[in-house]
Amino acid sequence: MARIIRFHDFGGPEVLRIEEIDPPRPGPGEVQIAVKALGLNRAEALMRAGRYIERPALPSGLGLEAAGIVTRVGDGVSGLAPGDAVSVVPPISQARYPAYGEAATFPAAHVVRHPAFLDWTTAAAVWMAYLTAYGALIDIARLGPGEAVAITAASSSVGLAAIQTANRVGATPIAVTRTSAKRQALLDAGAAHVVSIAEGGLDTRLAALSGADGLRLAFDAVGGPMVEPLAAALAPGGILIEYGGLSPEPTPFPLFTVLSKTLTLRGYLVHEIIRDAARLEAAKAFVLDGLAAGALRPVIARVFAFDEIVEAHRYLEAGDQLGKIVVTV
Known part of the structure; x- marks a missing residue:
């Protein structure tokens, strides 16, 4: 079993609930990770409120960024294996591939073995x-x-x-x-x-x-x-x-x-970058090179615990932070 975060109604941060599920195995071309940290984005607050470009069926998960350890790989996946430390390029649909949980599944093309010098908090704040x-x-x-x-x-x-x-x-x-x-x-x-x-x-x-x-x-x-x-x-x-x-x-x-x-x-x-494999590869190379050179350095505004997700969303919506809000799992 794994804890995940979902909402059953559109609304403010208080609609977020922590629930337990038995995570399904990843399908062909997918990778499941044990999440160590989540990066929060305004897109998640908008979807939770029913004002995002994607309006999900309820109840729905949410979340676009995570870092963690690969636990399972689906059929046809190469270049990734259980035990790999990875971070996640945001999927096109956060309802289809929600990040908010102790376990999360993503398309293998969106899973990146990030540089070893990044800790979980920083890795979740990159993509x-x-x-x-x-x-x-x-x-x-x-x-x-x-x-x-x-x-x-x-x-x-x-x-x-x-x-x-x-x-x-x-x-x-x-x-x-x-x-x-x-x-x-x-x-x-x-x-x-x-x-x-x-x-x-x-x-x-x-x-x-x-x-x-x-x-x-x-x-x-x-x-x-x-x-x-x-x-x-x-x-x-x-x-x-x-x-x-x-x-x-x-x-x-x-x-x-x-x-x-x-x-x-x-x-x-x-x-539009994520959908185009060639443009995404060029983008990943630019970012990874910048991280390695120290020219790109994620700024972390504040870190919350998983159980503090409601408080984290309230802080996100206040808009007073400098940098990224991260939730550790």
């Missing part, structure tokens, strides 16, 4: 953040040396991964944050500049920091009214990549700014 940042900044936008990129929600795990990814390729990361409270922490995390939304003039301040060529790229998790000043800060031909919708307010389309500057506004989900 969602760095694949998301790599996919947008490197795979899609081809960010390179000397370029500036504006990164909103900069204190999130993805925001910090984007800062490190930009630095890894010699670009200039500009952290955009709600207030100046985390300014020094973001500078310490590698941001070249920090811009507080509360101070106003976001577009002019971003443009002033972006160099002679202007700001070619903005990476935004927020949406809402912020889209307009971000678009205004972009140079002609610039790209605004939207990967989240944290703002509860409507998101306007800055039509005349887009037309006058011939901008590209692009929606992005990490799924």
Whole structure:
């Protein structure tokens, strides 16, 4: 038997329950692991609340990231064996392959033997953040040396991964944050500049920091009214990549700014990298090389115990953390 976390109704953190099940054996092409740590993501809070792009049948499990030890492999699996220490690339469906449990099953293609120098907590914090940042900044936008990129929600795990990814390729990361409270922490995390939304003039301040060529790229998790000043800060031909919708307010389309500057506004989900085997392999190589070089270093905001999953989700939704929230099993 193994303990898993499920919810029987959509709602707040209090709907999460710890239940016992007899885990089924992994099917063909699948791997089962004994979970040691879980990385928490806002996508899980959204699915639990019934507001995610995936709306599961109830009751449902959830969770996108885990690290642990391989216990079983299904038919046709090669390159992985019981006893391997692994971490997990987020699956396309967290309802089909939920991570929240003492035992969890995933497609073998999503299971990575991570570097031995990573502990369980750090290993569980790698793949969602760095694949998301790599996919947008490197795979899609081809960010390179000397370029500036504006990164909103900069204190999130993805925001910090984007800062490190930009630095890894010699670009200039500009952290955009709600207030100046985390300014020094973001500078310490590698941001070249920090811009507080509360101070106003976001577009002019971003443009002033972006160099002679202007700001070619903005990476935004927020949406809402912020889209307009971000678009205004972009140079002609610039790209605004939207990967989240944290703002509860409507998101306007800055039509005349887009037309006058011939901008590209692009929606992005990490799924497009994960679904493409060749792009995923390139992403994994970039991340693993960065980890080995010490250029990519997951930042852990706080660690909770498995029995504290409700408290962990409340902390996640408060939005005050710097980095990743991890639950140990």
